Amino acid sequence: MKIQGKIWKFGDDVDTDLIIPARYLNTSEPAELAKHCMEDADPDFVNKSSAGDIIIGGKNFGCGSSREHAPIAIKAAGISCVIAKSFARIFYRNAFNMGLPILECDETDRFESGNSLSVDFDTGEIILIEEDAKFITKPIPPFMQELVKSGGLMNHIAKQI
Amino acid sequence: MSMTITEKILAAHADLDRVEPGDLINARVDIALANDITAPISIDRFEKSGATKVFDKNAVILVPDHFVPNKDINSAMQAKVLREFAKAQDLTYFYDAGEMGVEHALLPEQGLVLPGDLIIGADSHTCTYGGLGAFATGMGSTDLAAAMVTGEVWLKVPETMKFVFTGKLNPYVEGKDLILYTIGDIGVDGALYRSMEFTGSVIDNLGMAGRLTMANMAIEAGAKNGIFIPDEATEEYVSGRAKREYKFYTSDEDAEYTLVKEYDVSNIEPQIAFPHLPENSRGISDVGEIAIDQVVIGSCTNGRIEDMRSAASILKGKKIAKGLRLIIIPATPWIYRTAMDEGLFKIFLDAGAIISPPTCGPCLGGHMGILAKGEKAVATTNRNFVGRMGHPESEVYLASPVVAAASAVLGKIGGPDQVM
Numbered sequence: 001m002k003i004q005g006k007i008w009k010f011g012d013d014v015d016t017d018l019i020i021p022a023r024y025l026n027t028s029e030p031a032e033l034a035k036h037c038m039e040d041a042d043p044d045f046v047n048k049s050s051a052g053d054i055i056i057g058g059k060n061f062g063c064g065s066s067r068e069h070a071p072i073a074i075k076a077a078g079i080s081c082v083i084a085k086s087f088a089r090i091f092y093r094n095a096f097n098m099g100l101p102i103l104e105c106d107e108t109d110r111f112e113s114g115n116s117l118s119v120d121f122d123t124g125e126i127i128l129i130e131e132d133a134k135f136i137t138k139p140i141p142p143f144m145q146e147l148v149k150s151g152g153l154m155n156h157i158a159k160q161i
Numbered sequence: 162m163s164m165t166i167t168e169k170i171l172a173a174h175a176d177l178d179r180v181e182p183g184d185l186i187n188a189r190v191d192i193a194l195a196n197d198i199t200a201p202i203s204i205d206r207f208e209k210s211g212a213t214k215v216f217d218k219n220a221v222i223l224v225p226d227h228f229v230p231n232k233d234i235n236s237a238m239q240a241k242v243l244r245e246f247a248k249a250q251d252l253t254y255f256y257d258a259g260e261m262g263v264e265h266a267l268l269p270e271q272g273l274v275l276p277g278d279l280i281i282g283a284d285s286h287t288c289t290y291g292g293l294g295a296f297a298t299g300m301g302s303t304d305l306a307a308a309m310v311t312g313e314v315w316l317k318v319p320e321t322m323k324f325v326f327t328g329k330l331n332p333y334v335e336g337k338d339l340i341l342y343t344i345g346d347i348g349v350d351g352a353l354y355r356s357m358e359f360t361g362s363v364i365d366n367l368g369m370a371g372r373l374t375m376a377n378m379a380i381e382a383g384a385k386n387g388i389f390i391p392d393e394a395t396e397e398y399v400s401g402r403a404k405r406e407y408k409f410y411t412s413d414e415d416a417e418y419t420l421v422k423e424y425d426v427s428n429i430e431p432q433i434a435f436p437h438l439p440e441n442s443r444g445i446s447d448v449g450e451i452a453i454d455q456v457v458i459g460s461c462t463n464g465r466i467e468d469m470r471s472a473a474s475i476l477k478g479k480k481i482a483k484g485l486r487l488i489i490i491p492a493t494p495w496i497y498r499t500a501m502d503e504g505l506f507k508i509f510l511d512a513g514a515i516i517s518p519p520t521c522g523p524c525l526g527g528h529m530g531i532l533a534k535g536e537k538a539v540a541t542t543n544r545n546f547v548g549r550m551g552h553p554e555s556e557v558y559l560a561s562p563v564v565a566a567a568s569a570v571l572g573k574i575g576g577p578d579q580v581m
């Protein structure tokens with residue numbers, strides 16, 4: 001699968017309170033959560049971004065709480081994927097479990113907000129359109145690939161019930 | 162072949178003789194936990210999976226602690242989802258308002274999580290139970306839903322970092338200061354995907370409350386789990402309250418660690434973590450003049466009876482600064498009652514504090530003490546992210562109960578030395 005989208009860049013250690021503040025966690029309704037996606041990092045994010053856009057992070061993206069509301073909010077806001085130097089482990093699991101594509105790439109410093117990327121999930125290749133520059137991401141571990149193929153963790157275990 | 166305590170517990174729960182870092186295993190869980198924020202999603206996923214019964218009604222624990230007593234209509238609806246599911250599934254351990262406490266203080270206290278266990282929880286601070294010598298880690302709601310169905314979880318065996326604490330603790334230095342110092346040293350992703358094992362002569366004498374506080378914040382360094390080797394202090398704590406059998410594991414002497422860090426604690430003074438990351442810790446003497454509006458003493462990090470006693474030892478016979486709000490939250494009903502019986506409530510009320518019922522409350526900016534724009538708070542909690550306790554332009558400084566109490570008296574950040 002290939003996608004293309006505009007970049008919104010954030011820094012290191014983007015925590016789950018920035019992605020979706022706890023004051024909105026009295027619901028788990030995706031559309032409600034999407035309204036407040038990244039609100040405390042950029043109050044205007046939801047209005048500025050459009051479907052298919054890509055979030056770029058530095059190291060340790062998604063640190064903090066275990067709230068699955070974070071990847072849910074990002075996905076429901078129409079973001080097509082998150083690319084960061086590294087992900088906090090619970091966010092990493094959650095993203096795969098609920099089907100938000102994420103990729104690890106050491107060179108996210110090269111990308112700027114407003115740039116466009118084309119991402120090939122099968123090969124893990126990223127192209128920075130403005131510069132026609134190619135970047136390689138870390139391969140997705142085989143077990144995670146299997147999860148994605150099954151359509152997430154619940155479908156994966158449904159076979160066992 | 163030698164293994165760490167974490168590797169041994171994981172191997173035992175996967176029916177393997179041996180595991181190594183990087184191995185992907187399917188392991189049995191002893192306890193699966195969720196709260197009023199995370200459980201509604203788990204329950205929805207559980208029901209959609211076609212499952213009808215949880216794998217073990219004694220092993221799935223639900224604690225609505227974040228927004229309970231219900232702060233608004235939506236949170237009331239969420240708590241109701243838990244209540245109805247607990248009833249339908251006949252769950253043995255569902256803690257509704259009145260019995261409810263902050264989950265990570267409640268479960269050890271009630272003897273529900275034990276040494277040698279493998280525990281997963283849809284809450285990042287599930288790692289607290291490593292204080293007992295268990296493997297415990299936080300996950301999301303979907304992982305939890307899967308475990309509710311199968312009683313199993315897939316895990317990658319983590320590498321282990323060992324932290325050795327030696328020397329003599331300075332006055333007023335507690336477990337909280339040791340973990341803030343450690344996170345300050347290695348950073349908020351310093352232990353990403355890894356296990357943190359805490360040892361050394363200082364740890365041997367730390368006591369269970371301090372160990373639970375330290376394990377609680379392992380996630381603040383990105384770790385999968387934090388763990389302590391169980392000993393006599395552990396035995397004394399769990400015997401009498403354990404609801405099941407338990408087992409002590411230990412690390413082999415020649416077990417392999419990716420990194421060993423040694424800290425001489427004589428160099429560590431009471432710590433404060435500045436906004437907006439727990440890694441921004443510094444010694445109390447380097448703080449400068451920072452006026453504060455609110456102090457919160459509570460949470461799964463420092464809301465235990467020992468923390469209440471520490472705070473009271475500082476507040477006794479004193480008044481908090483004029484215009485400052487001091488909110489004290491005993492983490493469980495037992496702690497609440499014990500603090501009352503020991504006369505601590507009188508000390509708190511005389512000092513001018515507000516005593517909240519057990520709840521997470523302000524720790525996550527939920528309710529019972531939200532900060533306004535520009536306000537600053539000292540809290541004994543574990544996170545000081547942007548907007549964590551309220552307005553995105555408010556600030557949270559993390560500290561131990563004695564530092565928090567002293568700061569409440571001073572009206573600015575300061576140590577116990579300045580008021581005693």
Ligand code: SF4
Pocket residue numbers: 227263264265284286460461462520521524525542543
């Ligand atoms: S007290 Fe705070 S950190 Fe602990 S479980 Fe509650 S919200 Fe989470």
